[in-house]
Amino acid sequence: MLTAGLHHILFYDYVEDIAERRGPHREAHLAHLGRWRDEGRLVAGGAIGVPPEGGVLVFRVEDPAEVEAFAEADPYVGAGLVASRRIVPWNVVVA
Numbered sequence: 570m571l572t573a574g575l576h577h578i579l580f581y582d583y584v585e586d587i588a589e590r591r592g593p594h595r596e597a598h599l600a601h602l603g604r605w606r607d608e609g610r611l612v613a614g615g616a617i618g619v620p621p622e623g624g625v626l627v628f629r630v631e632d633p634a635e636v637e638a639f640a641e642a643d644p645y646v647g648a649g650l651v652a653s654r655r656i657v658p659w660n661v662v663v664a
Contacts, residue, residue: 572629572664576612577636581624581645582653588620590650597644602626605639624651633658 584590591598605611605628614626624645628636633656645651 579626594644
């Protein structure tokens, strides 16, 4: 559940052929997301665009270094499926 306060959003820009290449890495990617969700640090996430062109993940953490650590350990990043990424602080006022 999203609550008011400081969050960070991780934006992924995927490689053009993500839909064709993600299959072998998808289960590990989803497990990685699930661990962070179960720990309460990942609030929401998913692909954007049809077909997918990127991903958006919302974290409930104070330090953006935690989000960077998440990205570095993400199987999609390790497999070269993320062309670029950026972390943006988000001060949630209404949830």
